[in-house]
Amino acid sequence: MEKTKLSDATDEGIRQIDTRATSVNLFSKLMHYAGIYAVALMFLLIGIVLQGLGIINSFLTTQNLLNILDAVSMLGIVAVGMAFVTYSGQYADLSVPTTMALTGIVAVQMLKYGFFPALIAAVAAGLVVGIINAVAVGKYKANPIIWTLAVNYVTLGVIRLVWVNKQIYPDMIAKTQRASDLFDSIYRLRFFNKIALPLLMLVVLVFILNFIMKKTKYGMQLKMTGAAQKAAKFSGINTERVIGTAFIICALTATVAGLTITSLSRVGAWYNGTGYDFKAVTAIVIGGMTLAGGRGSIVGVLGGVLIIGLMNNIMTLLGVGTFSQDMIRGFIFILVVGINAKSLRSMGRDDA
Template identity: 75%
Template sequence: MTEQKTQHEHIVQPEMQLDARAVKLNIFSKFLHTLGIYGIAGLFVIFGIVLQVFGVINGFLSVQNMLNIVDAVALLGIVAVGMAFVTYSGHYADLSAPTTMALTGIVCVQMLRYGFLPAILISLAVGISVGLLNAVAIGKFKANPIIWTLAVSYVTLGVIRLVWVNKQIYPDVMASSQRASDLFDAIYRLRFFGKIALPVIILIILIIIYTLLMTRTQFGAQLKITGAARKAAKFSGINVERIIGAAFLVSAVSAAIGGLVVTSLSRVGAWYNGAGYDFRAVTAIVIGGMTLAGGRGSIIGVVGGVLIIGLMNNIMTLLGIGTFSQDMIRGAIFIIVVGVSAKSLRSLGRDDA
């Protein structure tokens, strides 16, 4: 994909600066630019409240429903905040995330015979080693991220299906003790205060860690420069190979955790666990204001993108729109939001894509 350079790099005279900067943004893009993705999330909430006030839908504005929304997207959030590092580094997406999830899950179920904790540790290690493959090929040899991760996902899928011969394995059968199986089930089902699910807690912890990682550490700063301008980063002495590799590792860590959650949710280790989470995560990331050009956006924004998807699904389900029509609306909103934000970035003279 060629990088499209902005075609209006006119030199601005200092005294003309005020005039030249007075870029005309339409209301929607201005709104999006100032409030960010949470503005849209707020709009959706207001929309939901209005619908409820007029009696079109019931039960939108309740604590339980809000918790349901968060519950429903926690898994997507776990995967998306990790993959955001890949997008941030200017490498589009990690398409190997779904099979990484499946591999982690199935290995964990298989290893439950050695107890709960060893199973978790081994499977996380296996999941992360997939990320290591990505890190070497893309970081070191600059393989194209999309097709390389695609190839890796093929290979991982092939490995899963070769080793387990298309079988599904069940945690309660594989586990050595009832306790291990119960603990594994609890990954998705454990609730704090009777309400907040463990995946949500995991997501919140990940958000905090990743936000700190992205904004407060040397790695984060270097990742931003690498994503925005790889060559400049390289010539300023940053080890870009290691930085990009690390971004893919973070993504793999997230996918591995997500794999444990999704396997616990479905109570079965199988090759199809996690299918579709690659494109769903990209949707959330890009709606959340992270541009594919790299180096722009934040974890909090990505979480906003995830929440938007959750809110959208919730309102559409409450309205009684069918699952399939929801797809159409979701896709259209995706293109519109990204198009508008790209346009406003471009008219502000910043890079988009």
């Protein structure tokens, strides 16, 4: 490891005052400039090398790469929305799983009145959860993890009370075949026979949300709030509204994901979406967004999502068993995030 001075601190004065360790290695530089895509590239290279060695076949084909994208599109949709919550310094929204279940089951129930009323009802249900979170965490500063956990419980309880532990089927509820088919096609619609609708939605969401986060006034306020909430508040930013909006965005993307997963599994049920909370956090954090808030980007989160997809793909192609995959995944997760944190620290960017 070479020891250099802070490479990109332009101000001489800061360099002298800042006495934190400034060891920068090649990897941390790479991480700094290329972000998580450095790791994604590494995985891609591993895949190509393995294919070159003949250990796995047809890794670098359009079909396989599309498969990887397809597999993670739903996770991506959840993650890019939840990234706003993480970015605003509020860790995570653990109410995502039941938000997905709730919006899905509400949509199926409302299919009785047609496809578009169902969509509107689902969005409304998602908004309700989002607003509840927004008020509690944004305005009253409830601890985000515990609050959203509690909301997760309450929503689950509500779903199970209202639908008496049953699952409901779109084709049995819908009055017209058209409504049922349209609902079925949310997941199954393909453009050019290749690109699935969820993947397209993910790409569109990444564009929109990245624009919001990086180019708009709200995005700047969000960054400020995430990095230093008190300072943001005292400089006149309505942090309550900023954080609240982040939760509403998260709930809305969870709604999209909820509709997609319900369309895929053809049942509205309380267990749809289980596990998406921690999966999304994993993707977000691997994507270089720090839990402290105010650092990272939507594009980075997309990189994190892609890494998860690549990793799963390569491991299955190699024939690694499900359980060993878990172990490797957990290990890589800690490793990547650890290295990322360390490189940030060694560049003087973070003291945590």
